[in-house]
Amino acid sequence: MGDVDRPESVSRWFPEVPRSAAAARRFVRAALDDVAPELADTAQLLTGELVTNAVLHARTAAEVAVGVDDGRVRVRVSDDRPGRGPVPRRYPPYAGTGQGLALVERLASRHGAEAEAGGRRKTVWFELWPDGPPAPSPGWVTAEPCGGSGTTVTLVDVPSALCSSAQQHRHAVLRELALVASAGDVPGVRAEDLVTAADIDHVLSACVAAASERPPQEAHLATLRLPLPADAAPAVRTLRQVLDLAEEAAREERLLTLPALPRGRAFQDWMFDQILGQLAGERPTAWTVVPREPDASASELVPWDPGAVRASRSPVIAADAGNRIIAVNGPAADLLGWQPDELVGQRLTALIPEHLRRRHTVAFSSLLLTGRARIVGRSVPLPALHRDGRVVPVRLYIETQEMADGQAVFVAQLSPRATTSVDAPAPPGRSAVPSLPEDGGASVPAAPERRRSASGGRTDLSALERLALLADTGAALNNTLDLGEGLRSVGRLLTRRLADWCAVDLFTEDARVERACVVHRDPRGLRPGAYEGRLPPVSESSRGPLARVLRGAGPLLLADAPPAGQVGSALDADYRELFRGLGAGSAVVAPLRARREIFGSLTVARTAGRRPFTEDDLVLVDDLVRGLALGVDNARLYQETRNIAQRLQRSLLPVLPEVENLQLAARYAASSTTAQVGGDWYDSFVVPNGDTAVVIGDVTGHNLDAAISMSQLRSMLRGIAVDRQEPPEVVLRRLDLANHSLYREATATCLYGLVKGPAQGPWELKHSSAGHPPPLLTTWGGEARYLEEGSGLLLGMDPTMPRRTARTALPARSTLLLYTDGLIERRDEPLDRGLDRLRRHAAALAREPLETFCDELLIGLGADSADDIAVLAVRPAPPS
Numbered sequence: 001m002g003d004v005d006r007p008e009s010v011s012r013w014f015p016e017v018p019r020s021a022a023a024a025r026r027f028v029r030a031a032l033d034d035v036a037p038e039l040a041d042t043a044q045l046l047t048g049e050l051v052t053n054a055v056l057h058a059r060t061a062a063e064v065a066v067g068v069d070d071g072r073v074r075v076r077v078s079d080d081r082p083g084r085g086p087v088p089r090r091y092p093p094y095a096g097t098g099q100g101l102a103l104v105e106r107l108a109s110r111h112g113a114e115a116e117a118g119g120r121r122k123t124v125w126f127e128l129w130p131d132g133p134p135a136p137s138p139g140w141v142t143a144e145p146c147g148g149s150g151t152t153v154t155l156v157d158v159p160s161a162l163c164s165s166a167q168q169h170r171h172a173v174l175r176e177l178a179l180v181a182s183a184g185d186v187p188g189v190r191a192e193d194l195v196t197a198a199d200i201d202h203v204l205s206a207c208v209a210a211a212s213e214r215p216p217q218e219a220h221l222a223t224l225r226l227p228l229p230a231d232a233a234p235a236v237r238t239l240r241q242v243l244d245l246a247e248e249a250a251r252e253e254r255l256l257t258l259p260a261l262p263r264g265r266a267f268q269d270w271m272f273d274q275i276l277g278q279l280a281g282e283r284p285t286a287w288t289v290v291p292r293e294p295d296a297s298a299s300e301l302v303p304w305d306p307g308a309v310r311a312s313r314s315p316v317i318a319a320d321a322g323n324r325i326i327a328v329n330g331p332a333a334d335l336l337g338w339q340p341d342e343l344v345g346q347r348l349t350a351l352i353p354e355h356l357r358r359r360h361t362v363a364f365s366s367l368l369l370t371g372r373a374r375i376v377g378r379s380v381p382l383p384a385l386h387r388d389g390r391v392v393p394v395r396l397y398i399e400t401q402e403m404a405d406g407q408a409v410f411v412a413q414l415s416p417r418a419t420t421s422v423d424a425p426a427p428p429g430r431s432a433v434p435s436l437p438e439d440g441g442a443s444v445p446a447a448p449e450r451r452r453s454a455s456g457g458r459t460d461l462s463a464l465e466r467l468a469l470l471a472d473t474g475a476a477l478n479n480t481l482d483l484g485e486g487l488r489s490v491g492r493l494l495t496r497r498l499a500d501w502c503a504v505d506l507f508t509e510d511a512r513v514e515r516a517c518v519v520h521r522d523p524r525g526l527r528p529g530a531y532e533g534r535l536p537p538v539s540e541s542s543r544g545p546l547a548r549v550l551r552g553a554g555p556l557l558l559a560d561a562p563p564a565g566q567v568g569s570a571l572d573a574d575y576r577e578l579f580r581g582l583g584a585g586s587a588v589v590a591p592l593r594a595r596r597e598i599f600g601s602l603t604v605a606r607t608a609g610r611r612p613f614t615e616d617d618l619v620l621v622d623d624l625v626r627g628l629a630l631g632v633d634n635a636r637l638y639q640e641t642r643n644i645a646q647r648l649q650r651s652l653l654p655v656l657p658e659v660e661n662l663q664l665a666a667r668y669a670a671s672s673t674t675a676q677v678g679g680d681w682y683d684s685f686v687v688p689n690g691d692t693a694v695v696i697g698d699v700t701g702h703n704l705d706a707a708i709s710m711s712q713l714r715s716m717l718r719g720i721a722v723d724r725q726e727p728p729e730v731v732l733r734r735l736d737l738a739n740h741s742l743y744r745e746a747t748a749t750c751l752y753g754l755v756k757g758p759a760q761g762p763w764e765l766k767h768s769s770a771g772h773p774p775p776l777l778t779t780w781g782g783e784a785r786y787l788e789e790g791s792g793l794l795l796g797m798d799p800t801m802p803r804r805t806a807r808t809a810l811p812a813r814s815t816l817l818l819y820t821d822g823l824i825e826r827r828d829e830p831l832d833r834g835l836d837r838l839r840r841h842a843a844a845l846a847r848e849p850l851e852t853f854c855d856e857l858l859i860g861l862g863a864d865s866a867d868d869i870a871v872l873a874v875r876p877a878p879p880s
Contacts, residue, residue: 009067009074014051016061018182024051024064028075031066035073039128042107043073049100050077050124056178057202058084058122059195072109073128082115082122086140087206101140109134150229153278155271156286157221160212161402166264166271167205169257173246174198176257188245197242200235203228221288226275233279240272258368261408304401304409311530315414319348321407323364332414335394337387353385355852359859376400376410380863381669382855384414392416395669461497466620469497470627477631483639484516490628491519498620499604501528501582505535505546506592506600506632512537513550513571516600520582531578536570544572545589549601555590555618555625579605586612590625594633602628657686660759663875664692665850669822669862679706679748680820680870681714687725687754696772696818696872697750709746713739713795717752728752728768729803732792736770736799747796751775751818755810755874763810763876768803770795773821773835776842780813784843786835815853816874817842822867823857837861850875 010031014020025048032040047064054062058081065076088101104111108126115122127134177194207226250259260268270287278284306327309316315332319325325343333340336351343350348364349357363375376398383391395415400408461469476489487504494502501520508514513535518528538547544562547569548554561579562572579587585608592600602625606612656664666682679699686692695717699710716738721731731752739745753767753775767775767787771794774786790806810816824834841860845853854873862869 009065009076011063011065011076013061013063016055016059018052018055018179020055020062021048021052024048024062024077027064028066032068032073035068035071036130039073039130042128043075046104046107046126047075047077049103050075050126053086053100053124054079056175057198059198071130074125075127076123076125078116078121078123080121082120084202085122085206086113086124087202087209088140108137110137111140112138113140150227150232151279153226153228153275154284155224155226155274156284157288158224159267159287160222162263162267163208163224165407166260166268167208169260169264170201170243170268171205172257173243173250173255174201176255177242177246180255188249189242193238193242196235197239200232200239203232204239228275228279230279233276236272236275236279243268261368304403304411305527307527308529309411311527311532312413315416316411317343317348317351317414318401318409318411320409321368323348325350326409335392335414335416336384351385353383353391353851353855355849356382356855359852359856375859375863378863381667381858381869393667393669461620465497466623469493469620470623473624474627474631477628477635483632483635486631486635487517488519491517494604494624495519495521500607500610501584501605503531503578503603504592504600504628504632505550505603507550507598508534518578518582526582528582531581535574538571539569542569542571544568544575546575546601546603547571549589549591550598552591552593552598554601555588555621557613557615557618558584558587558589559612560585578603583607585610588613588617588621590618590621592625592629592632594629599629599636600632653681654683654685656684657692659686659692661761661877661879662692662755662759662763663850663877664694665854665873667854667858667869667871669858669865669869679710679746680822680868681710682818682870682872683714683718684872684874685718685722687722689725691725692755692874693721694753694755694767694816694818694872694874695751696820696870697748698772698820698870699746699748706746709742709748712742713746713748713750717750721752727805728754728766728790729792729805732768732770732795732803733799736795739795740799745796747794749773749821750795753818755816755876757810757876759879761812761876761878763812765808765810765816766805767808768792768805770803773819773824776817776819776839777808777810778815778817778842778846779811780846782843782846784839784846786839810874810876812876812878814876815842815846815850817857818872818874819857820868820870822865822869823861823871825867827866 012024012027014024014027025044028044028047029040032043035043043066047066051062051064054060054077058079060080063076063078065078067074086101088105104126109129111124111126113122113124174194174197177189178198181189181191181194204226207228208224211224211226212222246255246257247259247265249255250257267287270290274284304318306318309318309327310329312329312331315335316327316329317325317332318327325346325348328338328340328343330340333343336343349360352360367376375396378397380396382394382396384394384396386392393416397413397415399411399413401411403409472493473490476493477486491502491504499521501518503515503519504517505513506516515532515535518531520526520528523529538550544567545554545556545558549556561584562576567573567576582605584605587603587605589601589603591598592602602621604613604621653666653668656666664684666684668680668682679697679701681695681697683695684693695714697710697713697717699706699713701709713735717731717735720734720738724731724734726734732750735750735752739748749770749772751767751769751772753765755763755765757763765775765787767790769791771792774788774791776784776786778784787806787808789808790804792803793801819838824838825831826834838857838861841857842853845856848856850873854871857871858869
């Protein structure tokens with residue numbers, strides 16, 4: 001053992017079977033009966049790890065020798081494969097494999113590996129010292145990975161995290177197969193092929209470990225050179241075949257190991273293709289240029305950044321592959337009635353209504369087994385569970401992100417459907433920390449000719465480039481109706497062409513200041529999103545540059561961060577901290593003003609080392625803020641109008657009546673892809689004679705006028721129906737006449753129906769439709785059909801046109817579904833296809849509880865809908 005004399009010891013050989021690890025642990029425990037318990041426990045643990053390595057990797061019988069000298073425990077594990085040296089693997093603590101040598105390194109006083117004289121045996125050893133500092137540990141001495149000369153395979157642009165994750169999965173699968181093989185039940189894999197696969201996998205792992213010790217060329221990508229045996233191709237093919245069979249067994253749940261996700265499978269296929277191709281004489285092809293399927297994109301995933309979640313102003317929750325919450329920010333916790341620390345560690349099902357938990361579990365298991373996600377990357381309306389038990393309607397956007405070790409993280413952004421924008425949320429990882437521009441943040445190449453300033457100096461942009469920047473910033477803000485996304489787009493343009501970072505501060509309705517957007521050319525490690533949010537007020541003591549600009553001064557040229565002497569208030573201190581945190585060699589801060597009012601400011605800054613801003617740049621920035629202010633003002637006016645319409649629309653959604661043995665459920669989801677409001681509505685009430693009225697309608701248009709017209713029609717219809725108690729066709733005709741008396745006559749679809757019958761049944765629906773999509777009736781047995789009778793002309797066309805009433809029997813436990821066209825219409829397909837899709841979904845949900853029925857329809861059919869959706873479901877439920 002090098003400089004340590006071997007003491008007298010006891011030893012025993014153990015066969016090449018998995019149970020030898022447990023037998024070796026018992027042997028060590030018996031041999032160390034007189035040793036301190038903590039040393040004996042540690043020796044027992046480490047011996048089991050080393051014997052497991054010998055069985056799985058060396059695949060020979062192993063000799064375990066145990067000795068004690070002056071209270072120091074020495075354990076040696078020898079095998080007959082000297083060329084199979086130990087390969088330390090730097091896996092995270094939760095990885096299922098690769099922890100044996102890491103445990104020895106952490107717990108042993110000294111450790112090492114050596115070849116016996118003659119080269120016929122290899123010994124891995126460790127020592128445990130109870131007292132005094134141990135001598136230096138020689139560490140692991142490994143044999144050459146390829147065992148001699150061979151061919152060097154070059155893997156170009158290897159993503160480090162993905163490589164590590166794929167290697168972990170490969171080791172876990174092969175270990176699982178080895179354990180299954182010991183019981184004589186290998187699913188379609190020959191024993192000799194498993195041996196070959198394990199051998200070449202060990203060689204690949206050793207080569208990757210050796211190559212990874214060299215400094216990578218970039219932070220996330222590395223080029224690995226693997227010296228492989230020249231005859232390795234057949235073994236690599238065998239490894240690939242064995243892994244394919246193992247993946248199939250894992251998908252069929254015949255192994256404890258889950259199958260690889262699409263991205264991992266794509267990387268592994270690429271790696272094997274590269275190895276086999278280069279061994280055959282082909283040239284390398286970089287991972288980053290190989291086209292992939294969408295679920296296995298070769299581009300880097302958004303890196304996981306817990307700080308970005310905490311800094312985001314939108315409600316964001318992150319969970320790991322174990323379905324546990326690992327990060328949550330304050331807005332998300334507030335939305336659902338929790339403290340952030342209380343949610344971390346809980347399973348996601350704590351936030352899911354009980355009637356949807358089974359669906360979530362099935363979908364999440366399907367994702368892990370197949371890698372295919374139905375709602376990742378889509379905006380989906382669904383309910384979340386508040387801590388007090390009530391349901392909170394939200395629109396959910398989930399994005400997959402990647403930890404440094406390749407593990408997947410699922411980041412969800414929640415948009416409360418009752419109060420927030422109806423836009424599709426920006427991906428959480430890209431909204432909390434603004435993303436890099438498409439060119440990676442590099443500056444636009446300078447034009448060969450530059451405009452010279454009046455002072456003879458050289459400006460940073462030519463006249464043409466200035467005009468292009470002004471035009472592009474205006475277009476970036478005007479091409480989206482969402483102010484936040486528009487400001488981020490402007491920020492990305494400015495950081496590509498003018499500055500290293502920029503910030504936009506805006507006054508709120510209560511005269512406070514909010515930092516709406518911070519964009520950095522390269523946000524990695526800086527977390528510019530952490531500087532966003534509510535700022536201290538502009539007080540009388542505020543005299544820094546931001547406060548001056550918010551009072552109307554500027555644009556101001558700053559040669560450095562605001563000096564400490566100008567810090568007279570909390571706002572000044574915050575602005576100085578922004579400069580210190582993001583770095584600024586020079587900056588320009590200018591006011592945003594429109595309609596003779598200051599409502600914010602723009603700060604653009606360059607870091608030290610770049611050409612500083614000069615007086616000549618003030619003209620350009622002043623031109624920029626004029627256009628920016630106009631766009632921001634327009635967007636805020638539109639947002640205000642939209643919020644009024646949304647509040648009006650929400651205020652008119654009724655509380656459904658409680659009717660004996662008649663279940664009712666309704667849902668409303670705003671569009672996920674437009675920034676406008678619509679005229680969709682539903683209603684239900686009991687008329688004086690005891691019948692239950694059901695109503696659904698949709699006013700043409702997506703604006704405040706549509707929402708106002710919808711409120712008028714809804715109120716008039718309820719008044720006419722309750723007062724007259726007439727047949728549905730008469731009620732609709734009277735409603736159409738009343739509609740013509742409005743100052744702004746509305747064009748709308750509407751369906752009015754009466755559900756009649758005693759509590760015990762039978763039940764009947766009488767309805768009339770003014771151009772509305774036909775109701776869908778689904779029986780308890782799963783038969784679904786549309787009720788197309790009783791249709792007539794739209795409201796607002798010809799009030800004198802006669803209308804019809806249809807009568808339909810409602811079987812017990814059947815489901816009557818009224819809906820608006822947002823549930824079925826898609827721009828790229830005929831309406832019949834949408835109707836058929838709804839019919840099939842409803843039939844599959846026929847026996848689900850009514851709340852589940854409605855939620856599943858929105859999840860399955862409402863994602864990414866370009867229109868608002870209203871749904872009203874009725875189910876006769878006879879006494880049990």
